[in-house]
Amino acid sequence: xxxxxxxxxxxxxxxxxxxxxxxxxxxxxxxxxxxxxxxxxxxxxxxxxxxxxxxxxxxxxxxxxxxxxxxxxxxxxxxxxxxxxxxxxxxxxxxxxxxxxxxxxxxxxxxxxxxxxxxxxxxxxxxxxxxxxxxxxxxxxxxxxxxxxxxxxxxxxxxxxxxxxxxxxxxxxxxxxxxxxxxxxxxxxxxxxxxxxxxxxxxxxxxxxxxxxxxxxxxxxxxxxxxxxxxxxxxxxxxxxxxxxxxxxxxxxxxxxxxxxxxxxxxxxxxxxxxxxxxxxxxxxxxxxxxxxxxxxxxxxxxxxxxxxxxxxxxxxxxxxxxxxxxxxxxxxxxxxxxxxxxxxxxxxxxxxxxxxxxxxxxxxxxxxxxxxxxxxxxxxxxxxxxxxxxxxxxxxxxxxxxxxxxxxxxxxxxxxxxxxxxxxxxxxxxxxxxxxx
Amino acid sequence: xxxxxxxxxxxxxxxxxxxxxxxxxxxxxxxxxxxxxxxxxxxxxxxxxxxxxxxxxxxxxxxxxxxxxxxxxxxxxxxxxxxxxxxxxxxxxxxxxxxxxxxxxxxxxxxxxxxxxx
Numbered sequence: 226x227x228x229x230x231x232x233x234x235x236x237x238x239x240x241x242x243x244x245x246x247x248x249x250x251x252x253x254x255x256x257x258x259x260x261x262x263x264x265x266x267x268x269x270x271x272x273x274x275x276x277x278x279x280x281x282x283x284x285x286x287x288x289x290x291x292x293x294x295x296x297x298x299x300x301x302x303x304x305x306x307x308x309x310x311x312x313x314x315x316x317x318x319x320x321x322x323x324x325x326x327x328x329x330x331x332x333x334x335x336x337x338x339x340x341x342x343x344x345x346x347x348x349x350x351x352x353x354x355x356x357x358x359x360x361x362x363x364x365x366x367x368x369x370x371x372x373x374x375x376x377x378x379x380x381x382x383x384x385x386x387x388x389x390x391x392x393x394x395x396x397x398x399x400x401x402x403x404x405x406x407x408x409x410x411x412x413x414x415x416x417x418x419x420x421x422x423x424x425x426x427x428x429x430x431x432x433x434x435x436x437x438x439x440x441x442x443x444x445x446x447x448x449x450x451x452x453x454x455x456x457x458x459x460x461x462x463x464x465x466x467x468x469x470x471x472x473x474x475x476x477x478x479x480x481x482x483x484x485x486x487x488x489x490x491x492x493x494x495x496x497x498x499x500x501x502x503x504x505x506x507x508x509x510x511x512x513x514x515x516x517x518x519x520x521x522x523x524x525x526x527x528x529x530x531x532x533x534x535x536x537x538x539x540x541x542x543x544x545x546x547x548x549x550x551x552x553x554x555x556x557x558x559x560x561x562x563x564x565x566x567x568x569x570x571x572x573x574x575x576x577x578x579x580x581x582x583x584x585x586x587x588x589x590x591x592x593x594x595x596x597x598x599x600x601x602x603x604x605x606x607x608x609x610x611x612x613x614x615x616x617x618x619x620x621x622x623x624x625x626x627x628x629x630x631x632x633x634x635x636x637x638x639x640x641x642x643x644x645x646x647x648x649x650x651x652x653x654x655x656x657x658x659x660x661x662x663x
Numbered sequence: 664x665x666x667x668x669x670x671x672x673x674x675x676x677x678x679x680x681x682x683x684x685x686x687x688x689x690x691x692x693x694x695x696x697x698x699x700x701x702x703x704x705x706x707x708x709x710x711x712x713x714x715x716x717x718x719x720x721x722x723x724x725x726x727x728x729x730x731x732x733x734x735x736x737x738x739x740x741x742x743x744x745x746x747x748x749x750x751x752x753x754x755x756x757x758x759x760x761x762x763x764x765x766x767x768x769x770x771x772x773x774x775x776x777x778x779x780x781x
Binding site for chain 2: 254255256257258259260261264265267268298325346347348349350
């Protein structure tokens with residue numbers, strides 16, 4: 226049984242319940258040929274359209290046919306001209322010439338010009354039907370092969386893209402290392418590098434056998450520089466120790482979780498924001514949860530993470546604007562999770578994008594980059610004393626902590642529609658998976 | 664092959680080609696009756712004009728239709744005449760005579776098929 230790949234044809238095959246599926250166009254200036262050929266095809270063709278003039282045939286929807294059969298010598302338009310017109314309108318429809326025996330050399334030439342086959346007249350019905358079906362089958366196979374080749378090309382393209390990504394990520398790792406080195410050296414040099422050591426050593430005045438005296442300014446500069454350097458090296462040491470961090474994980478339902486986060490907001494976030502004359506818009510209503518799912522979390526670490534996000538929000542939002550916090554229940558890839566959202570109005574940064582425009586919020590390209598170690602949106606970011614992790618390591622550590630708890634943090638830009646004039650928002654989302662109680 | 668030794672019409676062959684559909688066979692004979700006399704006239708015009716290509720083209724069509732309809736004698740005569748018409752210059756009388764024979768054969772064939780146009 227011949228099966229075309231065209232679903233419409235398969236549908237019509239089902240509809241008729243027999244193998245009558247094909248739609249054929251016959252073109253020959255001799256009605257006798259058309260009548261006999263049409264009858265021969267009646268067993269396999271759903272539709273056989275006939276035309277004695279090829280010019281009339283060109284008005285038909287040629288691409289809708291499964292095969293076009295044509296005479297060569299026709300008044301007004303020869304078969305090769307007709308073939309050319311058909312190829313321009315329906316390049317994939319099989320085209321077969323009906324020729325008389327003595328026209329074989331012509332037939333071979335026509336196949337060179339793009340015909341798919343030729344059938345000698347007078348037709349032998351069995352051979353005729355066989356050849357017509359064969360040519361359609363071959364054309365369909367050719368189409369499928371071309372499709373596979375096209376898919377292969379796309380696959381190769383994807384693989385090349387993947388390879389490019391690998392290279393990109395490899396270079397990104399290298400870039401991150403470079404950023405780490407640059408950041409350390411910059412901070413160290415900002416504090417005078419290790420000049421403080423030489424200055425301190427050169428300023429020492431022996432007072433007696435047990436004491437040196439040092440000018441106060443030199444001592445203060447040395448201490449300040451050393452503390453900055455200590456902070457940076459502590460940061461590196463801390464990051465190195467995170468893998469061995471012991472967590473105090475507790476399971477609770479959504480209502481309890483909301484209550485615990487409310488406590489963190491009240492006790493930790495509100496006072497920090499208050500000292501910068503900021504407020505928190507905290508949704509005091511817990512999310513509605515249809516099921517008894519629980520969330521497992523180390524509350525002390527979550528507090529650190531939320532503090533970090535609150536401090537970040539202060540740094541990257543205009544003065545006097547509020548921090549907006551909420552808890553939502555979400556589902557992604559069939560995984561239910563609870564998310565603590567920490568949003569702030571986006572301020573214009575000094576940093577500029579590739580087009581030279583000031584950056585507002587977190588551009589799409591930076592959504593992941595902001596979580597890179599030692600990445601900072603600004604070249605010389607502001608430091609706040611409430612920051613636990615500085616120098617572009619805050620979001621990296623925050624995400625790492627969440628990952629240790631089985632969660633994640635995402636960064637997105639959005640719009641706050643609650644004020645009369647909508648404002649651009651940066652939204653950090655601390656996500657934790659929800660589990661069904663065992 | 665001598666056309667006279669071939670059957671004028673081979674209805675069984677045509678019926679086999681048509682899968683036994685007698686009504687279609689009659690339709691084919693009707694198509695022949697509508698086509699062949701007109702093609703003979705085309706041949707005569709081409710011959711009068713000394714148009715060898717036009718003559719051979721018309722003969723080619725007659726041969727194709729006749730062979731398809733299993734009108735064996737007409738097909739053979741048209742084929743032989745096509746060979747003769749390749750060299751028309753100085754050969755007009757022989758071609759004319761053969762064309763006359765072909766027309767007679769066409770008329771006999773159509774009469775045998777029961778679709779005589781006369």
